[in-house]
Amino acid sequence: MWNIPNALTIFRLLLIPVFAIVFYLPYSWAFFAAAFIFWLASITDILDGYLARKLDQSTPFGAFLDPVADKVMVSVALVILATFYQNAFITLSALIIISREIVISALREWMAEQGKRGHVAVSWLGKFKTAAQMLAIIGLIWQFAPWMIQLSYGLLGIATLLTLVSMLQYLYAARTELIDS
Numbered sequence: 001m002w003n004i005p006n007a008l009t010i011f012r013l014l015l016i017p018v019f020a021i022v023f024y025l026p027y028s029w030a031f032f033a034a035a036f037i038f039w040l041a042s043i044t045d046i047l048d049g050y051l052a053r054k055l056d057q058s059t060p061f062g063a064f065l066d067p068v069a070d071k072v073m074v075s076v077a078l079v080i081l082a083t084f085y086q087n088a089f090i091t092l093s094a095l096i097i098i099s100r101e102i103v104i105s106a107l108r109e110w111m112a113e114q115g116k117r118g119h120v121a122v123s124w125l126g127k128f129k130t131a132a133q134m135l136a137i138i139g140l141i142w143q144f145a146p147w148m149i150q151l152s153y154g155l156l157g158i159a160t161l162l163t164l165v166s167m168l169q170y171l172y173a174a175r176t177e178l179i180d181s
Contacts, residue, residue, distance in 0.1 A: 005052035006062045008044040012069045015041045016076055023080055023141065035142035041073050042134045071101045077137045085140070089153065093160040097133065100167045107174055114177050123169065129162035 015037055023034035048066060052058045078094035132155045139152030171178070 001059055001061045003052075003057040003059065003062075004055065005048040005057050006059060006065070008048035008051070009062060009065050009069050012041045012044045012048075012073060013065075015044075016069075016073055019073075020076060020080060023084075031141060031143050035138050038073075038077055038134075038141055039138050042138070045070055045073075067105070071105065074098075074133065074137070075101070077141065081137065081140050090140070090156065093156050096160050097163050100163045104167060104170050107170060111174055111177065116174075116177055123166065125162060125166045125169065129159055129166055132156075132162060133159035 019034055019037040019041065022030055022037055024030070025033075045066070048062070052062055075098050078090075078097060082091040082094040136152045136155035136159055139148045139155065143149055
């Protein structure tokens with residue numbers, strides 16, 4: 001259970017409250033620091049999966065905790081951003097992205113119980129969605145310049161669209177099991 005990939009996942013979980021606190025600090029550097037913390041957490045997400053495969057250190061604990069850490073990290077950031085920006089676009093995007101994560105997590109769990117977890121494995125579309133989502137969140141947290149915010153809005157729109165498309169793909173892949181049960 002205690003290996004480098006799992007330690008990185010736990011570290012990512014510990015960064016979540018630090019990120020939230022730093023975001024709300026009343027200092028000029030707070031948004032940059034919060035963006036850096038979110039970026040660092042995102043990098044640990046990439047690194048822990050890579051190391052688990054490369055070092056052959058995959059564990060059931062890591063397989064459980066890694067997606068939980070990812071979903072909590074993104075959900076907390078999206079809720080904070082929806083509260084901060086208080087506009088319909090970010091709020092609706094956050095609602096769609098968080099809802100999709102709940103639906104797909106439940107679908108994966110249910111498909112695993114059916115012995116068909118491979119039908120809802122992570123796709124390349126999901127990886128592109130995640131990349132757009134992470135870059136959008138980092139830009140919206142940092143708020144370095146108006147162009148960064150606008151670019152981040154665009155990336156969030158792309159991530160939201162990919163979120164919907166990937167959710168439909170997962171549901172389509174599981175359609176037979178969903179209909180037959």
